[in-house]
Amino acid sequence: MRRAAALGLAARRLRDAPPPLTRVSLPAVPRYRFGRNTIVRCRQGHLFSTIWIPFGSFKAIRLGTSRLQRCPVGHHWSRVKPVNLNSLTPEELAQAEATKDVRIP
Secondary structure, X not given: OHHHXXXXXXXXXXXXXXXXXXXXXXXXXXXXXOEEEEEEEEOOOOEEEEEEEOOEOOOOEEEOOEEEEEEOOOOEEEEEEEOOHHHOOHHHHHHHHHOEOOOOO
């Protein structure tokens, strides 16, 4: 008797549950571009493009998610990080793509 009542309760809970979500909305995913023309920002705010290969570097010192690298805009050594491309204006993006770091073959 008790088991039958418990089964009835479980069936009622399933019947009264809200329908499953058919479409899940995810938050906007940051858009980064890795490889030959990665847009980065130094600590002074300068934007430029560089080669950024995850877990590898030839001309910079890796510091977790950032790197110590020479900034070609301000001509100084600084910590740089990849920039979310969705946060840049078209003018900033064009300026960063025009300013390239030293290329290593």
